Amino acid sequence: MGQRRETCDERADRLWVELMHEARTVLTAVQLLLAFLLAVVFTPAYGRLNDTDRLLYLVCVLCGAAAMAALTGPVALHRLVTGLELKPEAVAWASRLVAVGLALLLGMTSLGLLVVLRQITGAAPAVVLDATLVLWCVACWIAPALVLRHRHRARPGAPSSATGDRLAARRRG
Numbered sequence: 001m002g003q004r005r006e007t008c009d010e011r012a013d014r015l016w017v018e019l020m021h022e023a024r025t026v027l028t029a030v031q032l033l034l035a036f037l038l039a040v041v042f043t044p045a046y047g048r049l050n051d052t053d054r055l056l057y058l059v060c061v062l063c064g065a066a067a068m069a070a071l072t073g074p075v076a077l078h079r080l081v082t083g084l085e086l087k088p089e090a091v092a093w094a095s096r097l098v099a100v101g102l103a104l105l106l107g108m109t110s111l112g113l114l115v116v117l118r119q120i121t122g123a124a125p126a127v128v129l130d131a132t133l134v135l136w137c138v139a140c141w142i143a144p145a146l147v148l149r150h151r152h153r154a155r156p157g158a159p160s161s162a163t164g165d166r167l168a169a170r171r172r173g
Contacts, residue, residue, distance in 0.1 A: 012087035019074065019091065023098050027071045030105055034064035037112060053115050060111035067104035073097040102141065110134050 006014065037060060040046050049057065074094035081090050110130055117126035 008088060012091050015091045016078075016087065016094070019094055019098060023071050023074060023094075023101070026098070026102060026105060027068070030064060030067045030071060030101070030108070033105075033108060033112065034061070034068060037061050037064055037108075049115070053118055056111050056115050056118075060108050060115065063104045063108035063111060067101045067108055070097045070101035070104060073101075106134065106137050106141075109137070 004011070037057075040057070046054075046057075074090075074097055077090055077093055077097070110133060113133060114126055114130040117129050120126075121129065
């Protein structure tokens, strides 16, 4: 299989577009969940939550707001550095922000589900079910990438990753 033949700028542009598509997808999920979470405090059911569930709910909402900030961060970054010829660095920073946003989305989802499950099943079963969800998300989000990265490294003559390229360039310079 041949490698892409693109300049550093072309690669940065392509990676930026791909990252923005990914961020748009996950940001929609965060916006929907956060909107529902923000409405919950105005319902009678919220008044029936105990102190533990209210604390879990509070942390859940804060994770949602932080996820929204992390996932919209790349847009602000792009606006603030456009024209400064910093696209490769902006892509790297934006990628980190999206990764943080995904982690916060997982926190928001698992905490929100934990509050709901505690109402349905009680505390102990809720924790088991919620932990199962977290493991499932990790399996879906991380395991396939780890398998592919391992297979990629095992191939003879496989090109290094973008991060590896940057680290190698820093070592040489």
